[in-house]
Amino acid sequence: MKHNMLLKIALLLLGSVMFLGACKKEYGNLNSPTVEDFLKDATQSQLNNLVSGTESGMRNEITLYLDDVATIGREGYRFSGSEPRYVTDLLGANEAQLTNNAFYTTNPWAARYRVIKNCDVLEASANRSTQITAEQKKGYSGFAKTIRAYQLLLALNLTYQNGIRVDVSDPNNLGPIVSYDNGLAAIISLLDAGKTDLTGATVSFPLSSGFSGFNDAAGLIKFNRALAARVALYQKNYTASLSNLNESFFDLNGDLNTGVTHEYSTGSGDQLNGMFIPQNQNGEIRPAHPSFATDIVPGDDRISKATLRTSTASLQGLSSNRDVWVYTSSTASLPMIRNEELILIYAESKIQQNALPDAIVALNVIRGKHNMTPYAGGVTQSALLNELLYQRRYSLFYEGHRWIDLRRYDRTNELPKDRTDDDIWIQFPLPNTEG
Numbered sequence: 001m002k003h004n005m006l007l008k009i010a011l012l013l014l015g016s017v018m019f020l021g022a023c024k025k026e027y028g029n030l031n032s033p034t035v036e037d038f039l040k041d042a043t044q045s046q047l048n049n050l051v052s053g054t055e056s057g058m059r060n061e062i063t064l065y066l067d068d069v070a071t072i073g074r075e076g077y078r079f080s081g082s083e084p085r086y087v088t089d090l091l092g093a094n095e096a097q098l099t100n101n102a103f104y105t106t107n108p109w110a111a112r113y114r115v116i117k118n119c120d121v122l123e124a125s126a127n128r129s130t131q132i133t134a135e136q137k138k139g140y141s142g143f144a145k146t147i148r149a150y151q152l153l154l155a156l157n158l159t160y161q162n163g164i165r166v167d168v169s170d171p172n173n174l175g176p177i178v179s180y181d182n183g184l185a186a187i188i189s190l191l192d193a194g195k196t197d198l199t200g201a202t203v204s205f206p207l208s209s210g211f212s213g214f215n216d217a218a219g220l221i222k223f224n225r226a227l228a229a230r231v232a233l234y235q236k237n238y239t240a241s242l243s244n245l246n247e248s249f250f251d252l253n254g255d256l257n258t259g260v261t262h263e264y265s266t267g268s269g270d271q272l273n274g275m276f277i278p279q280n281q282n283g284e285i286r287p288a289h290p291s292f293a294t295d296i297v298p299g300d301d302r303i304s305k306a307t308l309r310t311s312t313a314s315l316q317g318l319s320s321n322r323d324v325w326v327y328t329s330s331t332a333s334l335p336m337i338r339n340e341e342l343i344l345i346y347a348e349s350k351i352q353q354n355a356l357p358d359a360i361v362a363l364n365v366i367r368g369k370h371n372m373t374p375y376a377g378g379v380t381q382s383a384l385l386n387e388l389l390y391q392r393r394y395s396l397f398y399e400g401h402r403w404i405d406l407r408r409y410d411r412t413n414e415l416p417k418d419r420t421d422d423d424i425w426i427q428f429p430l431p432n433t434e435g
Helices: 035-041 044-057 062-072 103-128 134-162 180-198 217-234 238-246 290-295 301-305 339-352 356-369 381-395 402-408
Strands: 259-262 306-315 318-324 334-338
Touching: 035 044, 035 103, 044 103, 044 134, 062 103, 062 134, 062 402, 103 134, 134 180, 134 217, 180 217, 217 238, 217 259, 217 334, 217 339, 238 339, 290 318, 301 306, 301 381, 334 339, 339 356, 339 381, 356 381, 381 402
Parallel strands: none
Antiparallel strands: 259 334, 306 318
16 A cells, blocks of 8 residues: 555644744744654653644645635635636536645645644653653643544545545554544544543643633633534534533524634744735635625625625636625634534534424524524424525635535535536545555
8 A cells, every 4th residue: 555655754843833923932942853852751842842833733724725615615716827726626617627636635635634643743742751740641632632633524524435544643554544434433532532631631731812712621622522513413413413512612692703713923934814815806816606695695794704896806707796705814813613603503403303493593593693583484404404504604604614514415416507517526536645
C-alpha cells in the first residue's frame, strides 16, 4: 500500500503559534524543535507551543473547505481570474470531474491531517512528560482528542462514502481507510474519550479568544459535546444528539452566536480571514448564488448575508448581483460551532422523534430572531423538515452545512444547475496520495 506522503511529512505547525494578538504568551525555543524533543520529556512551555500551533493550524485551508462545500451546495460561487476550476470542476461544467490531485481535494485534506498529526504528538508528549501533573496530562489529552475528532469530521464531510483514514499515528504503518459510518463511529468514540479525559482535568494551556468562555475543562467539555451532538445528528441517533446537547452550551433562549470560533488578526505572522472579500469588488470575488435571494421569505433579515452589488458579476455563464457578506472584515471570526446550530440540531432531533410541538418552539426561536412571524405551516414531520432545512440554509449560510444537510436527506437533486451541463457532486475523491 502506498503511504500518504503528506502525512509522512506532516508539520508540527510550530511556526504558526504567533497569532492571537490579544494574548501574550511565553514560548520556548522554536528555532529547531524536533518531534523527539517533545516526545522524550516535554516541558509545559513546549506542550503549550503544540496547543497554540494546533489551534492556529485549524485555520489553514478552512477558506478552501468552505468554498468547496458552499460551491457544490450552490450557496455561492468563487470567481477567480487565476483559478477557473472553482467554476468548472466544482460545478461539473463541460464534463469536468472532481479530481484526486487538484488543490480543492488535496489541500484541505493535507491541512486537516497536519493538525491531526499535531494532536498525536501533543497527546503522546503530554502522556510521557514528567514535568506536569496527572490532571494536566488529562487536559492536554482531552483537548487533543477533541480537536482530532473535529478535524477528522471535516475531512469526512468532503470524502463521505469514500471514507477517511482514522489512525495516522505511525506514518510508516497507517491505519486503513474506513467507511463513512465507521468514520463517524470513530469520531464519536474520540469525542467520548476526550470528554472522559477532560472530566477532572486541569487546563493549564492558553487558548485564543475564540475559546472565550470555553477555555477551562468544563468549557471544553461543552465544546466537545456540541460537536458530539452534530456527529450524532449525522448518525441519525437523535436520542444521543439531544443527550449531547444537554451537556453542551445549548441554550434555547441564549445568544445565537455563543460558541467557539477561529480568530484572525493583522498581527505579524498571523492569518487574515480569507473568507472576507470586499463588496462590489471585481476579479477575485465571492458572489452569492441567485437562489439565496429568490428563495428567501420576505422580511427575513438574513438577506443581509448577501448584499446587493452595484453591478452584476459574471463569469463563464454564471452571474450574480449579490456578494456573500457573512465575514465582513479580514479579522472577522469564523465559527466552528455556535448556539444557533445547536438550537437547530435540537429542532431536527425533536422532529425526527415526532415531538413536533417542541420542534416548533425551537424553530420559532430562530424565526423570531430573524424578523419572521411564528411558524404557521403544516404540523407534520415532512412540513417541519422543510422548515428546518430552510432555517438551516439561511442561519448557517457559508458556515459549511447546506450541501451536507441536503446530502443527509438525499435531496441534493433539489440544488439548482446553472448551466445545462453542470453536475451536482455528493463527495470528493480521496487524494491520489491515499492510493
